[in-house]
Structure formats: C-alpha cells, structure tokens
Amino acid sequence: MTLSSRRGLRAIAALSVAVCLTAACSNDNSSSGDGSTAAGGGTYNIWDPYPQFDDSSDWVKLLAKCGTDAGVTVKRTGYDTTDLTNKALLAAQQGNSPDVLIVDNPVVSTLAEGGVLTTTDDTKVDTSAVEPNLLAAGQQDGKTYGIPIGANTLALYYNKKVLDAAKVDPATVKDWTSLTAALEKVKAAGKKGITFSAIGTEEGSFQFLPWFWGSGAQLTQLDSPQAVSALALWTDWLKKGYAPNSVLNNTQTTSWQEFATGDYAFSENGTWQLANAKKAGFEYGIIPIPSQAGGTAPAPTGGEFVTAPVQTDTKRYATTAKLVACLSSADNALTTDTTLSYVAATSAVQDKQVAANPDLKVWVEAVKAAKGRTSDNLGTKYPKISEPLWGAFQAALSGGKSPADALKAAQTTAASATK
Numbered sequence: 093m094t095l096s097s098r099r100g101l102r103a104i105a106a107l108s109v110a111v112c113l114t115a116a117c118s119n120d121n122s123s124s125g126d127g128s129t130a131a132g133g134g135t136y137n138i139w140d141p142y143p144q145f146d147d148s149s150d151w152v153k154l155l156a157k158c159g160t161d162a163g164v165t166v167k168r169t170g171y172d173t174t175d176l177t178n179k180a181l182l183a184a185q186q187g188n189s190p191d192v193l194i195v196d197n198p199v200v201s202t203l204a205e206g207g208v209l210t211t212t213d214d215t216k217v218d219t220s221a222v223e224p225n226l227l228a229a230g231q232q233d234g235k236t237y238g239i240p241i242g243a244n245t246l247a248l249y250y251n252k253k254v255l256d257a258a259k260v261d262p263a264t265v266k267d268w269t270s271l272t273a274a275l276e277k278v279k280a281a282g283k284k285g286i287t288f289s290a291i292g293t294e295e296g297s298f299q300f301l302p303w304f305w306g307s308g309a310q311l312t313q314l315d316s317p318q319a320v321s322a323l324a325l326w327t328d329w330l331k332k333g334y335a336p337n338s339v340l341n342n343t344q345t346t347s348w349q350e351f352a353t354g355d356y357a358f359s360e361n362g363t364w365q366l367a368n369a370k371k372a373g374f375e376y377g378i379i380p381i382p383s384q385a386g387g388t389a390p391a392p393t394g395g396e397f398v399t400a401p402v403q404t405d406t407k408r409y410a411t412t413a414k415l416v417a418c419l420s421s422a423d424n425a426l427t428t429d430t431t432l433s434y435v436a437a438t439s440a441v442q443d444k445q446v447a448a449n450p451d452l453k454v455w456v457e458a459v460k461a462a463k464g465r466t467s468d469n470l471g472t473k474y475p476k477i478s479e480p481l482w483g484a485f486q487a488a489l490s491g492g493k494s495p496a497d498a499l500k501a502a503q504t505t506a507a508s509a510t511k
Contacts, residue, residue: 133163135167136411139190140155150428155419158414161418177199191415193400193401205232210237210399217400221438223437229466230397239397240397241419242395242432244434245435247391250376259281263379275358286358287360288339288359292340296486299344304319306381311468326488351372354374388458390463400416483502
C-alpha cells in the first residue's frame with residue numbers, strides 16, 4: 093500500500109465517525125499469521141459486529157461449518173459495531189486485514205473509498221439473487237463491494253386498543269392525510285398519537301428519511317419543496333399535540349419505551365422491536381410507513397454486508413469467496429436472518445420467512461421498498477448530508493426556525509461539505 097493510500101485511509105477513518113459513532117483503535121489480527129498462502133487449508137479470519145454471540149450460538153457454529161466446508165479453520169472475532177470500522181481501517185494500514193469482514197451497510201462505501209475492500213468481481217462472489225435495492229447500499233461508481241447478509245428497516249407499530257377507542261381502522265392509513273386524520277381522532281379520544289426518534293444524531297436522520305423520501309425529496313437537495321413538506325409534517329404533529337416534544341431527545345429505544353406504556357397509537361420503529369412488542373401486554377399490529385401520496389415510503393435499510401478485504405496474497409480470495417457464499421447462501425440465510433431479526437436479502441428466502449412467520453409480511457414489503465442511505469452513489473458524502481439534515485429537523489421541531497429556513501441552511505452546509 094502506498095503512502096498516499098495510507099493517508100487516504102486515515103482521512104476515511106475520520107469520515108466514518110459520523111455514521112458509526114466513535115471508535116477506539118486497537119488491533120488483534122493475524123490473517124496470514126499461520127503462514128499459509130495456499131487457496132485451501134490454513135486459518136481464515138472473520139470479523140463481525142455480533143459480540144453478543146458466543147461459541148455456543150448458532151451464528152458462530154455456522155461460521156465454523158462454513159470454514160469446514162471450505163477446508164479451512166475459521167478464527168472469528170466479534171467487535172462492537174462502533175469499534176469495527178476503525179479496527180478494519182487500522183488493520184488495512186498495517187497490512188493484516190481479516191479475510192472476511194461483516195460491517196454495517198453505510199460503512200461499506202467508507203471502506204471501499206479507502207481501498208480496503210475487494211469488489212465482487214475480484215472475488216467472483218455471485219450477487220445475482222440479491223434484491224437490487226439492498227445490494228445498492230454496497231455499490232459505488234458501478235462496483236459492488238460485498239453482499240448483504242440481510243436487512244432491517246422501519247415501519248409503524250400500532251396499539252389496537254387505542255385505535256379501537258378512537259374508531260380508527262389501521263387499514264385506512266394509506267398516506268399522510270389519512271395518518272394525520274387518525275392522529276387527530278386519537279387525540280380527541282384522549283390518547284396520544286405517535287412517537288418517534290428525532291434526536292440530533294444519525295439515529296434521528298434514520299427515522300426522518302422515510303418521511304423525507306416519502307415526499308419525493310432527494311438527499312442532494314435538502315431544501316426542495318418536497319423536503320419542506322416532510323419536515324412540516326413532523327413540525328405540525330408537534331404543534332397540534334399529535335407527537336410529544338420528547339421526540340427531540342428520543343432514541344429509538346426511548347421512543348419504544350413511550351409506546352410500551354400503552355398510551356400511544358403509533359410508534360415508528362424497526363424489526364428489532366418485534367420481541368419487545370410481543371411482551372408489551374397489549375394487542376399490536378404493524379403497517380408500512382406511508383408515502384405522502386400513498387403507498388409504502390422508502391425507509392432506510394439497516395443490516396450488514398459480508399465483504400472481503402484486500403489481501404496481499406490474492407490466492408486467498410478463492411477460499412474467501414467460498415466463505416462469503418456459504419454465509420449468504422439461501423440454505424443458511426433463513427436461520428441466520430431469523431437469529432439476527434433480519435429480513436433476507438433474496439426474494440426466495442423472504443418468501444420462506446413469511447411462510448414460517450406471517451407477521452413478517454409487512455416487514456418484507458417495507459424492505460422491498462427500502463433504500464440504502466449511501467445509495468445513489470452518495471457513498472462517503474452521506475454523513476456530510478445527514479448531519480445538517482438532523483440539525484434542520486432539530487431546529488424546526490424546537491421552534492428555532494421554520495421548516496423552509498432550517499432546510500435552506502442545511503442545504504447550504506451540505507453543498508459546501510460535499511463539493
């Protein structure tokens with residue numbers, strides 16, 4: 093790796109903070125430490141963001157099986173998501189990247205721009221069965237840098253008892269007008285409307301994007317009339333008491349805790365709350381987040397990509413490709429995505445998930461309409477757009493600026509930062 097490449101990696105590491113929060117940099121890796129350079133045999137390192145899974149878990153057992161099937165030994169290390177990006181960048185600088193790296197999808201463009209990752213053309217990984225909108229989160233400048241292991245996204249949970257008391261049929265909520273009308277009825281019935289996260293972090297942007305994209309707005313023009321209408325929707329909900337002022341500080345977790353009190357009609361949240369929903373103690377349902385004019389809004393995709401970092405010894409790629417193929421295969425994806433509470437990345441496995449659990453139908457529909465935050469070739473520009481965006485909705489929701497003025501200022505900042 094050249095000196096300029098190393099400098100580039102350091103610059104990319106700084107950019108990654110906005111998407112992945114901050115991370116301490118330390119390293120304990122030995123991709124080629126066993127001395128093996130053969131395409132088969134030896135030890136292959138896999139890093140993942142699932143430290144909650146120990147050696148007895150189905151996930152780690154799958155990693156070991158994939159290694160056995162490929163004729164190698166897998167050495168697996170699980171890191172916190174907030175640590176993994178910078179550890180991967182540091183390992184690349186030191187020339188000892190893992191063979192397989194599983195990372196949050198917005199990070200893929202960061203690592204790709206830093207020269208850390210191979211393309212699927214390099215490793216001959218087949219991505220043809222993957223849903224195009226999910227694969228797009230790992231694409232940049234016409235190249236694909238990995239394969240999604242699965243995805244999660246956002247939808248609207250609802251409390252059936254609250255809606256029944258307000259005489260609202262959730263099936264009638266098809267667009268912004270019908271949703272706002274439902275919130276009005278809920279408030280008139282003495283209950284609370286909707287809770288979500290509008291915190292001034294990436295988490296808030298993640299929750300605002302379905303409304304932003306659902307208006308027809310694009311991240312390259314934050315102050316478009318469509319974008320203003322999306323922020324005006326949120327702002328009006330607060331002004332009319334349909335949503336609480338606490339959304340300004342809510343994380344997705346605290347927003348869920350508000351919904352779990354049983355007082356709210358709706359909560360914008362993700363697949364990861366399904367287990368908590370079943371423990372909530374009241375009958376619930378789920379509907380897609382509606383677009384302004386009707387239909388399902390494009391919500392941002394969460395979930396990880398299985399990637400193959402660059403290796404000095406390119407002979408390793410043949411076995412790496414086998415490991416990646418094993419982890420993303422249809423036979424393994426159903427179990428893996430169930431374990432991780434993800435919707436699968438291929439329609440065939442999605443169909444199996446719905447057959448096994450009909451409650452996942454609305455999530456599959458949401459994932460099919462979803463969009464990667466770094467899609468549209470935004471790549472590492474996304475964090476520079478997201479930060480002024482969350483600043484805009486914070487300013488508007490707190491009453492500091494009108495939606496139009498807040499987004500105009502955001503666009504000026506974003507345009508300057510992404511030149």
